[in-house]
Amino acid sequence: MLKDITLGQYFPGNTVAHKLDPRTKILLVVLYIVALFCAKSLLTYGLMALCLAVCVRISRVGVKQLVRGLKPVLVIIIFTGILNLFFTPGDRYIFEWGFLHVSDTGLRSAVFMVLRIMLLIMGTFLMTYTTSPISLTDGLERLLNGLKKLHVPVHELAMMMSIALRFIPTLIEETDKIMSAQKARGADFESGNLIQKAKALIPILVPLFISAFRRADELATAMECRCYHGGEGRTKLHVLKYQRRDYIALTAGVLVVTAVLVLRHFGL
Amino acid sequence: MEPILQIKNLTHTYGVGTPFQRSAVEDMTFDVYQGEFLGIIGHTGSGKSTLIQHLNGLLKPTSGQVLLSGKDIWAEPKKIRDVRFRVGLVFQYPEYQLFEETVYKDIAFGPINMGKTGEELDRCIRESARLVGIRDDQLEKSPFELSGGQKRRVALAGVLAMEPEVLILDEPTAGLDPAGRENLMANIRDFHRNRHTTVILVSHSMDEIAQNVDRILVLKSAHVLMSGTPAEVFARADELMTAGLDVPQVTRIAMALKARGLDINPAVYTVDALEQELLALRKGGAAC
Numbered sequence: 001m002l003k004d005i006t007l008g009q010y011f012p013g014n015t016v017a018h019k020l021d022p023r024t025k026i027l028l029v030v031l032y033i034v035a036l037f038c039a040k041s042l043l044t045y046g047l048m049a050l051c052l053a054v055c056v057r058i059s060r061v062g063v064k065q066l067v068r069g070l071k072p073v074l075v076i077i078i079f080t081g082i083l084n085l086f087f088t089p090g091d092r093y094i095f096e097w098g099f100l101h102v103s104d105t106g107l108r109s110a111v112f113m114v115l116r117i118m119l120l121i122m123g124t125f126l127m128t129y130t131t132s133p134i135s136l137t138d139g140l141e142r143l144l145n146g147l148k149k150l151h152v153p154v155h156e157l158a159m160m161m162s163i164a165l166r167f168i169p170t171l172i173e174e175t176d177k178i179m180s181a182q183k184a185r186g187a188d189f190e191s192g193n194l195i196q197k198a199k200a201l202i203p204i205l206v207p208l209f210i211s212a213f214r215r216a217d218e219l220a221t222a223m224e225c226r227c228y229h230g231g232e233g234r235t236k237l238h239v240l241k242y243q244r245r246d247y248i249a250l251t252a253g254v255l256v257v258t259a260v261l262v263l264r265h266f267g268l
Numbered sequence: 269m270e271p272i273l274q275i276k277n278l279t280h281t282y283g284v285g286t287p288f289q290r291s292a293v294e295d296m297t298f299d300v301y302q303g304e305f306l307g308i309i310g311h312t313g314s315g316k317s318t319l320i321q322h323l324n325g326l327l328k329p330t331s332g333q334v335l336l337s338g339k340d341i342w343a344e345p346k347k348i349r350d351v352r353f354r355v356g357l358v359f360q361y362p363e364y365q366l367f368e369e370t371v372y373k374d375i376a377f378g379p380i381n382m383g384k385t386g387e388e389l390d391r392c393i394r395e396s397a398r399l400v401g402i403r404d405d406q407l408e409k410s411p412f413e414l415s416g417g418q419k420r421r422v423a424l425a426g427v428l429a430m431e432p433e434v435l436i437l438d439e440p441t442a443g444l445d446p447a448g449r450e451n452l453m454a455n456i457r458d459f460h461r462n463r464h465t466t467v468i469l470v471s472h473s474m475d476e477i478a479q480n481v482d483r484i485l486v487l488k489s490a491h492v493l494m495s496g497t498p499a500e501v502f503a504r505a506d507e508l509m510t511a512g513l514d515v516p517q518v519t520r521i522a523m524a525l526k527a528r529g530l531d532i533n534p535a536v537y538t539v540d541a542l543e544q545e546l547l548a549l550r551k552g553g554a555a556c
């Protein structure tokens with residue numbers, strides 16, 4: 001059903017990975033991505049995979065959940081793999097058949113490319129699995145705070161993002177409900193040609209849009225009633241503060257990136 | 269009496285294989301008889317809505333069976349739409365599913381899906397509109413111009429127009445004012461009486477259930493706690509209260525009177541019955 005979509009879903013928990021400051025986690029993911037793109041050898045890729053494995057272990061997120069996150073991008077991963085495999089020129093061909101040929105560099109870059117995408121996605125998913133959407137946007141807002149000087153509406157963007165994140169599950173649930181209600185009246189979403197299928201969506205989309213606008217209206221009224229007037233002078237209920245564990249985690253992250261850069265310098 | 273619906277060891281688990289896995293319905297077994305008015309009551313989250321969505325095949329059982337006139341509704345998954353026409357389900361807050369330009373067209377959605385046309389279609393639309401108290405001049409209005417209570421009537425008519433053999437209503441009076449509530453329940457009672465259709469009413473208001481149904485099914489945390497006629501169920505009022513459920517106001521008064529030493533039957537659940545009890549007591553010469 002619609003509910004099964006994991007849109008960077010959050011799995012509540014009580015591990016160190018959950019307790020880290022959201023800013024730390026965002027920075028760590030950025031560091032991880034930088035390190036991934038600097039990695040060039042089996043050794044450094046191994047190191048990156050090891051880092052992820054340690055983080056997964058700490059966060060107690062199931063490997064099954066993490067792998068499931070890869071499903072939506074499976075096509076892209078396979079496509080990238082195939083492109084790299086067959087279309088990278090090299091000096092030694094391992095395999096040739098008709099116009100298809102696989103060079104040693106092709107094989108190497110295909111494996112690394114696929115590994116890189118998979119690690120990148122799993123790393124990012126690990127962050128969204130262990131951080132609630134609200135604290136994630138909170139962290140992002142604080143990190144981007146400096147951009148306010150350049151007149152970037154950071155607070156407004158963060159507010160929009162948290163409202164959107166807040167309402168995604170609500171709207172999915174609502175769609176589910178409306179679909180069930182119309183099915184109970186004999187609506188048929190599965191059979192028929194493309195035009196009939198598109199027409200069958202009207203009984204879902206009309207109520208959905210009406211309810212989305214109604215919710216937006218109610219939310220705006222509720223916010224105004226509580227004197228919301230943008231980010232200026234607004235204080236936070238949960239003030240983000242770096243703890244000891246955040247410094248440790250960030251130091252570890254920087255060390256890993258440095259290690260990868262040093263190894264890269266020596267051609268490893 | 270013939271059972272029209274038989275529920276056998278029905279279990280439904282949401283989110284199998286995720287950290288959010290939980291059973292909303294567990295091993296429920298009961299029958300619904302032809303022509304009866306059955307009430308299903310239970311706390312919010314006790315699994316009422318999940319249960320009734322199995323009766324017309326909107327949800328598929330994790331295990332167990334639902335039989336309609338003795339036949340498993342999932343025997344031929346391709347024909348599940350026929351089951352939905354025979355078992356009409358009105359969701360909670362059904363007014364949010366209206367989508368057509370006019371009330372008439374919205375009520376017509378179900379019957380058209382059934383393949384009704386021409387005079388037959390017109391007849392069932394007008395009849396069901398009349399049943400729920402929608403005037404003829406309102407049929408050509410946009411459903412979005414109507415008041416909340418009227419919208420709900422239109423949505424109810426949309427299901428009635430399919431002329432189902434079993435009508436299931438999920439908290440039909442939620443969010444209405446007392447007058448609107450009584451009005452809607454009167455419509456439903458009339459419908460049941462005139463058409464001899466089987467009606468299943470889901471509610472969390474004991475008073476509403478007590479005043480309308482022939483038989484009650486009490487749910488508690490995904491299980492059937494008890495079932496029986498209102499008199500039988502309210503005779504076990506203590507059990508209901510320890511289970512955290514309400515009893516009708518009248519029953520509560522009778523229980524309080526009994527606790528103060530009056531010799532009356534505490535399982536009464538209508539004002540009339542309580543009056544009878546008290547009058548009988550007076551005639552009996554007891555102090556009152």
Ligand SMILES: Nc1ncnc2c1ncn2[C@@H]1O[C@H](COP(=O)(O)OP(=O)(O)O)[C@@H](O)[C@H]1O
Binds near residue numbers: 291311313314315
């Ligand atoms: N679509 C769903 N996905 C996951 N859990 C659900 C879903 N619908 C209901 N539940 C859960 O199942 C339980 C029973 O819910 P429901 O059948 O709606 O109860 P009721 O109608 O008696 O209030 C609740 O704990 C609810 O959280």
Ligand SMILES: [Mg+2]
Binds near residue numbers: 317360
């Ligand atoms: Mg419910």
